[in-house]
Amino acid sequence: MTAIERAERMLRRSSFFMALGLVLMVAVYVRALRFTPVEATQGPAQKIYYIHPPSAWVAFLAFGIVGVCSLLYLFLKDPRLDRLAASSAEVGVVFTTVVLITGPIWAKPIWGTWWTWDARLTSTLFLWFVYFGYLVLRSAVPEPGRRARYSAVLGILGSLLVPFIHVSVLLFRTLHPKAVFLNPEGPGLPGPMLATLLFSLGVFTLFFFGLVTHRYAQATVVDARAAAEADDAR
């Protein structure tokens, strides 16, 4: 099987995963809206909670992948690692944006303001800026080898920056409700809500991997086609 055919097969398979993830997403929303009890103090607005933390988890996971791929790329110089990092970054920035949009939507009815500089939202805001820098840098370097190297350097630096930003913001102040289900005395969330949240977390992660694999497969097809063209031009 030629490189292009392999890449196209990967594309088809990843489309399947994406579709599966999408279907499961719908299932999550149905469960969240109809089958999960409404929270006492926060009301129906709290339902956005099933989107917000899972998106945040995915946003940071995506950048973790960017960081690991970047580090490996500098040692191994394998263009597939660069492609994976870029795919993860493109998908990650979307989820980061979702966090930044759902955050204010949740905050407004609960706390009365659209934006609060609490620790997690602020860290996510800066994560968004780092993603943006990464993607803009990639678009500004035409030559693939150089682009991969520069991106890898920025990916590693960015990964180390994120913990510093988080600590800085924590030292500054925090307003965010504590991670309720990580409470050592036992989950603070009642059973059905916790279940929905965990379900949502799982689905988001699956959907994320589907999207990244799909994007990666797309990039692989593009590169394989270009390489074949260059070969023919000989």
Next chain:
Amino acid sequence: MPSTFAAAWAIAAKDLLLEFRSRTAFLSSLVFTALVLAIFNFARDPTAVSTTDIAPGILWVTFTFAGLLGLNRAFALERENHALDGLLLSPASRTALYLGKVVANLVFVAAIEAVALPLFALFFNMPLLPVLVPLAGVIALATVGFVVVGTLMSAIAVNTRFAELMLPVLMLPFLMPPITGAVQVTSRLFGGRPFSEVSAWLKLLVAYDIVFIVLCVLIFEHILDE
């Protein structure tokens, strides 16, 4: 074969000699800094907010702008006549090149800060002398973090389209921890608060500097490795 430090020093000295000769970049940065400080005076309502409250922020935003201006010159000056090739052809290591540029940038930025600080004290009537030594310390800590990362970023940015715009876009997230820490410490210094309140921030600044100095030194050669 010269040692890394000897080569770095030679490169830094060459940069500073060139800078001293032309003086344009330095003087423009100084005047720019003075302008920013002056504008800040009008960007507030003196009756509503006391100077001491916003002074640390003003100082550090000014330092940030001035610093960003200074960072671009380091590698931009090697583009003329492809001088960078000359450096890469020589036995000087990539690390020596990086360290030399960092030192030159540090001297440049420190010189601007040395002028900006008294100007700031003058414009905003801030008594700096009692806290001058600790203030200089925190300025040094934050500036080192800023220059170490910025020099590396400028090496990347200089090869992209819109280099002058790319550098701030890449840099600014990296400035958040040192600037936040610096402003907090500066604020408590101006307010005469005890040391214990700022120790966490100082630890943050030191940790940031150590982590990024080591990381940037290790990673720099990959930028030039074609």
Next chain:
Amino acid sequence: MTANPVEANPNTAPAPALVVRGLTRSFGRVRALRGVDFTLASGEALAVFGPNGAGKTTLLRILAGLLGAEKGEVIVAGEMLARGDVRHRRRIGMISHHSLLYDGLSARENLEFYARLYGLADRRGTAQRALVSVGLEERAGSPVVTYSRGMVQRLAIARALLHDPEIVLLDEPFTGLDQQAAATLRSLLGRLREERRTLVLVTHNLDEGLELATHVAIQVAGRFVECGLRSGDTASYRARYAQATAGA
């Protein structure tokens, strides 16, 4: 096409100055070099002719250590040129059509800076001798920005030879030079040949390289279509060059 221009007696021949095998390099989709081979003994001069885009500069930059090769190897005086290897840098000098100089510094300051970078003893003396050898000792204190193109080229040569390299790489050195400057350059290059340095000259202008060369290669689209001892006159090379570039 593999080339082996060395005809030295295998019993007494020292390790060749420069051995290049299967050099390959791409930039994204552009295949700049598709497998270049040649061997040069010490004191020989290879002129590489080729149109723009043939990959000549890429070849030279890999030899200089400024670029890495994807495949293939470069062996300098019997030692493999590895990425990041600084030993070879003292053996190689490069003269380009860019001067690699700092316009804001004087000629003397430029040379003394490079002397420092190469760890040369007696920086002043070395710089002074270099200035005299290219005839720039009178204007040595003026900033390079005030120099004419010909003077800049002479200073660039002085810089490239400061550390007394065995191998000198030349990338289109005659670009932008007027008659007089070109004549000066030719005589300087002749001196390099007399000093038995190994030369690799890359150019798209046949007249410039031919008289200097012991070996000639024609590079088209990343490959040597011809490589061997210089034989025949300028006219025959012109014909072969035209044929090679027409077919590409």
